[in-house]
Amino acid sequence: MxxxxxxxxxxxxxxxxxxxxxxxxxxxxxxxxxxxxxxxxxxxxxxxxxxxxxxxxxxxxxxxxxxxxxxxxxxxxxxxxxxxxxxxxxxxxxxxxxxxxxxxxxxxxxxxxxxxxxxxxxxxxxxxxxxxxxxxxxxxxxxxxxxxxxxxxxxxxxxxxPVPAGPALPVEQEVLERPEKLSVDLDPVLDLLAAARRPLLLAGLGAWRSGAGKAMADLAERTGALLTTTVMANGLFAGNRWSLGVCGGFASPAAAELIGEADLVLAFGAGLDVFTLHGGRLIDPAAAVVRVDIAPRAAVPRIDLDLAADASAVASALLDGVNARGSAASAWREEAETRLARVAWAHQPHVDAGTEDRIDPRTLTAELADLLPAERTVVLDGGHFIGWPSMYWPVPDPAAMLFMGGAFQSIGLGFAGAVGAAAGRADRLTVVAVGDGGALMGLPELETLVRTGLPALVVVYDDASYGFEVHMYHPRGADLSTAAFADTDFAGLARSFGAEAATVRGVADLDVVRAWLAAGRRGTLVLDCKIVRNVVAPFLADLIAGH
CATH class of the missing domain: 3.40.50.970 (Thiamin diphosphate (ThDP)-binding fold, Pyr/PP domains)
Incomplete structure (x- = not known):
């Protein structure tokens, strides 16, 4: 028994x-x-x-x-x-x-x-x-x-x-059932595709889960469409020269400009929330918007046609439909090719706002982008700082971008998320980005991360404040003393847990990352990055302007 x-x-x-x-x-x-x-x-x-x-x-x-x-x-x-x-x-x-x-x-x-x-x-x-x-x-x-x-x-x-002895019961890997035959009428979508001069295919997390990436890329190739993703599907079109990267608040100015020129947006597996649509300002009001998703979604005023269907199945069926009709491809790719080469944030210049003792977060993140291996898992906590890694650190696929707290809008889950990511994908370097507020909230799990011995690079964006609240609400009368604090010695705390650590106040301090990578990236390296407080991420600047 x-x-x-x-x-x-x-x-x-x-x-x-x-x-x-x-x-x-x-x-x-x-x-x-x-x-x-x-x-x-x-x-x-x-x-x-x-x-x-x-x-x-x-x-x-x-x-x-x-x-x-x-x-x-x-x-x-x-x-x-x-x-x-x-x-x-x-x-x-x-x-x-x-x-x-x-x-x-x-x-x-x-x-x-x-x-x-x-x-x-x-x-x-x-x-x-x-x-x-x-x-x-x-x-x-x-x-x-x-x-x-x-x-x-x-x-x-x-x-x-006591439980009676018995053989283990078979537990099969189940997947969501998909209908063998689509029950939605795709003719209106095919009509829109045939008439579109600048079609854009947008992939969300549902597209990644349904395995729609290849079908969407093939459909875009056939129709001359450009590609983009939500932040949760970041990396789905990694390496595709026709991808604009992330849509929404993290889009670069060059990408946002092209997204705004689309006259048809086909969204697969995306909720099309306020952030993805950038408060409704990103997409041309005259553009047709179609959403395809098998999961129940909240109503969004911006949608012209809502199809409850599997993203992968619809993308494949649309490709067959376009081929059957013999529709001509859009010329948008050729028209936009020169601009597409510069859509990455790495091509967007900025005036460095760093001081003698604090580094500009844009400079910090761009410099790290050149140091980190391409095969990486980026784990994000919540907070103002998320703008920087989301902008400057591309990932190989959506499984390599873990936005912990993004769905519930919480902070403090970053260190814990890094433990799970490192345990699951030891073949990729885990890079976890946290703000100082979330780092202190989830501090016990930094000890867990160090204790596992798994390779991980921790980047603490330390502006000694709850940055989102400082930037968003101080201009509206909030008491700054409730959201700003004295500096925390994260490097000292990390060493007390057994990690390697360094305080970063300028680009030269990042040599410790080069040395750690060259030595085989063993264990945890924590960077306590003292960033300037007065640089506001574009997504937040736009939110502030909208109020």
Missing amino acids: TELAAAVAEELASGGVRQAFGVVGGGNILAVARLTACGVRYVAARHEGGAMAMADAYHRATGDVAICTTSHGAGLTNTATGLAEAVKHGSAVLLLCGDGPVAGLRPSDVDQAAFAASLGAEMLRVTTVDTARTTAADALRLARSGVGPVVLCLPSDLLTA
Whole structure:
């Protein structure tokens, strides 16, 4: 006979789970022991919220399900921010946690089902020893089905109960079912494509998940369209000479100008939110806008035609339709070729605003772009600073750009996200960018990152403030003392955790990166970059102007 906690862990391991992150307590420590005994790699986080972000990042970087595991009660509720982010991003994570007794809640317990439901997460609960293995298999299958995070609860009074022996249940890798035949009428879209002089194909995260990248690139090639992506799909068209890069607030002036000239925008797997549309200012009001996405999306006034269909299937069908009609390709590419060669932010000059003791964030980020290997995973925390790496650091594919907190608009998940990314893609250098506010909020997981020994470069954009709030609200009367602070010695903190570290106040200080890379990029290198506070990222400058 096997104890229930061990039986559930065995089921998950036999179902193909290879990585777990967590904080142990009475509700899950026995399950974790069995997970590791079954060969599942385990990283001990310092906070349950960090463990959740690690599992989320692992999925984003690899496409595989990872386990976040916590005890019951506070162990679970501590995951709230990370879990909400994973829900909104749609990440495949299995949260294995303890729970109150089957017989009823104790004074110290909370209604965990209500907690999970309030965040939009699916939840399953083991209720009998006879169904323990089946429930575990169902939870893993559900997590792989595309619904987002799934919480699997193990009641405290069943943890050590004997479970009948039995073979592990097969857990197949499930994918979202796609209809064999499209049920939407594509003739109106084909008519728009035939009439368009400057067609633009925009890919969002849904396009990446549906595998639409090649079909979209082929459709663009056939129609003479240009290509662009949302920030979440950054890198989908990496290396394609007809790509404008990221659409929205991070678009370069040259790219934004071309996007504004489009007379037809076909958006695949993109929500077309305010940021992507740059507050409605980016796209020509006269342009036709078509959205194609199988996932439910909020209504957007700017859309002329909304098709509920799979992005990959529609892109392929449109290519077949264009070929069948014999439609002529647009001449836009030839007209824009010279301008396309200079759409990258690297070609946009800036007047360096650095001082004797603080570096311009644009200069810092551009210099690092020339040093970093092309095969990298960029992990972003939230905050004003995100503009710089999003502008200057291209990535090889969307799995290499992990915007932790982007869906929930939080900060503090960057260090934890770096742990998950590094664990999942050791073949790529993990580069994590954080602001000083988010760095201090998530500081415990910097110790976890260092402890793993995995190669990682940490770039702290340290302006000693909550930069977004300072720039956005100080001109409107906010008290600056509530959002600005004295300098923090992040390099000293990093060394206390066992990392290599350096304070960066000028370009010459980046020689430490060259030396670290040349020496084999072992362990964690932390750059405490003291940046000037008065340089505002373009996306934020535009938001400020809009108010």
